[in-house]
Amino acid sequence: MSVEMLMDIHEIKSLGYQFADAANRKDYTTFASLWADDGVWDIGEPISIRFNGLAEIKPGIEKMLSLWDFFCQMPHAPIIHINGNTATSRWTMHEIARRADQKEGNFNLALYEDKLKKIAGKWVYKLRMYESIYVDYSKLPGQAFQLPKTNT
Amino acid sequence: MSVEMLMDIHEIKSLGYQFADAANRKDYTTFASLWADDGVWDIGEPISIRFNGLAEIKPGIEKMLSLWDFFCQMPHAPIIHINGNTATSRWTMHEIARRADQKEGNFNLALYEDKLKKIAGKWVYKLRMYESIYVDYSKLPGQAFQLPKTNT
Amino acid sequence: MSVEMLMDIHEIKSLGYQFADAANRKDYTTFASLWADDGVWDIGEPISIRFNGLAEIKPGIEKMLSLWDFFCQMPHAPIIHINGNTATSRWTMHEIARRADQKEGNFNLALYEDKLKKIAGKWVYKLRMYESIYVDYSKLPGQAFQLPKTNT
Numbered sequence: 001m002s003v004e005m006l007m008d009i010h011e012i013k014s015l016g017y018q019f020a021d022a023a024n025r026k027d028y029t030t031f032a033s034l035w036a037d038d039g040v041w042d043i044g045e046p047i048s049i050r051f052n053g054l055a056e057i058k059p060g061i062e063k064m065l066s067l068w069d070f071f072c073q074m075p076h077a078p079i080i081h082i083n084g085n086t087a088t089s090r091w092t093m094h095e096i097a098r099r100a101d102q103k104e105g106n107f108n109l110a111l112y113e114d115k116l117k118k119i120a121g122k123w124v125y126k127l128r129m130y131e132s133i134y135v136d137y138s139k140l141p142g143q144a145f146q147l148p149k150t151n152t
Numbered sequence: 153m154s155v156e157m158l159m160d161i162h163e164i165k166s167l168g169y170q171f172a173d174a175a176n177r178k179d180y181t182t183f184a185s186l187w188a189d190d191g192v193w194d195i196g197e198p199i200s201i202r203f204n205g206l207a208e209i210k211p212g213i214e215k216m217l218s219l220w221d222f223f224c225q226m227p228h229a230p231i232i233h234i235n236g237n238t239a240t241s242r243w244t245m246h247e248i249a250r251r252a253d254q255k256e257g258n259f260n261l262a263l264y265e266d267k268l269k270k271i272a273g274k275w276v277y278k279l280r281m282y283e284s285i286y287v288d289y290s291k292l293p294g295q296a297f298q299l300p301k302t303n304t
Numbered sequence: 305m306s307v308e309m310l311m312d313i314h315e316i317k318s319l320g321y322q323f324a325d326a327a328n329r330k331d332y333t334t335f336a337s338l339w340a341d342d343g344v345w346d347i348g349e350p351i352s353i354r355f356n357g358l359a360e361i362k363p364g365i366e367k368m369l370s371l372w373d374f375f376c377q378m379p380h381a382p383i384i385h386i387n388g389n390t391a392t393s394r395w396t397m398h399e400i401a402r403r404a405d406q407k408e409g410n411f412n413l414a415l416y417e418d419k420l421k422k423i424a425g426k427w428v429y430k431l432r433m434y435e436s437i438y439v440d441y442s443k444l445p446g447q448a449f450q451l452p453k454t455n456t
Contacts, residue, residue: 001159007305009162010313017381024381024396024415024437045297070438072413074380074396076226077169077176092176092226094246094398096413096438109224109248111176111299133176134222134248136294142440145349147415153311161314197449228378229321229328244328244378246398261376261400263328263451285328286374286400288446 011123012080020073032058036124043130070144071097085118098140105140109133163275164232172225184210188276195282222296223249237270250292257292261285315427316384324377330369336362340428347434374448375401389422402444409444413437
């Protein structure tokens with residue numbers, strides 16, 4: 001393995017970490033910066049929504065995150081394959097969220113299957129496919145907190 | 153720290169990620185490729201099973217994963233020590249699974265304590281010891297999904 | 305990105321992993337070694353405690369971890385920015401613990417916002433701020449196990 005390969009792997013992992021971190025903090029600007037302009041975000045069963053291009057992804061993430069009084073995505077076990085300026089990644093995802101209206105929970109386990117492209121030296125998502133493993137809508141009885149505004 | 157050490161650490165982390173990813177997708181070929189031929193998989197209380205060598209590990213993982221209608225392993229916080237061609241790793245594990253028969257859950261927290269060996273340039277497990285922190289068998293009321301077949 | 309930067313990022317990630325691993329094993333010596341002498345550990349709502357310097361952090365962690373019959377911290381999605389010998393990190397945290405007395409649970413989601421400093425070639429925490437996202441005190445009905453003593 002070359003040092004360049006190790007750096008590419010690091011950057012592709014970082015992309016997945018930034019995706020979760022931006023979603024958890026409702027940082028829509030960072031979230032949008034992780035995608036190719038023509039990127040596709042495909043969320044499978046039971047939600048079954050597909051966003052084509054940043055023009056759909058940007059309002060899509062804002063609408064989805066506005067549903068929750070808290071949302072927390074936790075990515076695990078990145079599996080990365082690089083082939084020149086294209087790559088794939090797969091993650092085991094755990095998300096815990098709660099609807100602001102009825103306090104219905106979303107306790108989710110899933111895989112993300114991704115295609116990436118290196119454009120002008122920066123890895124971005126061409127495709128993220130969310131494949132559910134387990135979804136539990138039981139009510140979540142705990143207390144949610146408002147995060148302070150951060151800059152970093 | 154040398155670049156070679158950084159690459160070894162990367163590969164040992166990847167081994168733990170591949171273990172979880174292969175188990176979560178029931179990819180038995182990849183799962184088997186992560187072990188030395190004489191590797192030992194020691195699962196402590198309350199399961200208390202020990203698999204000696206790949207000849208026992210291969211049917212063991214197939215039997216164990218056949219119990220669940222879903223299984224999701226999430227590895228965290230890798231602690232890695234390398235000494236030449238041998239190494240240790242430790243992970244904080246979270247697993248959520250459900251028995252296919254009675255819908256009894258397995259909500260587990262544990263440590264993995266591992267011994268590794270570099271054989272012909274590839275790190276593999278000589279020993280994985282699973283040490284439970286918490287096990288909850290409460291029923292899990294949500295919906296499980298079948299993963300699509302993947303190639304990567 | 306330089307190789308030195310990649311190594312610094314690796315070491316800052318490792319610091320977060322050691323923090324969780326040491327807390328999960330009640331390894332107070334390792335836990336203390338991760339802080340600057342004048343480090344500050346600021347735990348926000350609903351706990352609202354601030355420990356100023358190692359002289360307060362050491363007894364603080366011992367007292368906090370003595371409350372639980374099990375404690376498991378799982379760090380996710382590290383976001384790291386380095387500027388010379390100072391750095392910031394942010395993590396998405398998931399903790400599951402149970403009070404030894406009443407079996408009341410602590411099922412927590414949070415962010416850690418950190419400031420770090422490289423002192424004599426070693427990264428340490430100057431500040432860790434814990435910001436809650438969700439806290440659930442529901443009872444946890446499962447079984448806790450005693451971890452064996454480890455050396456690594």
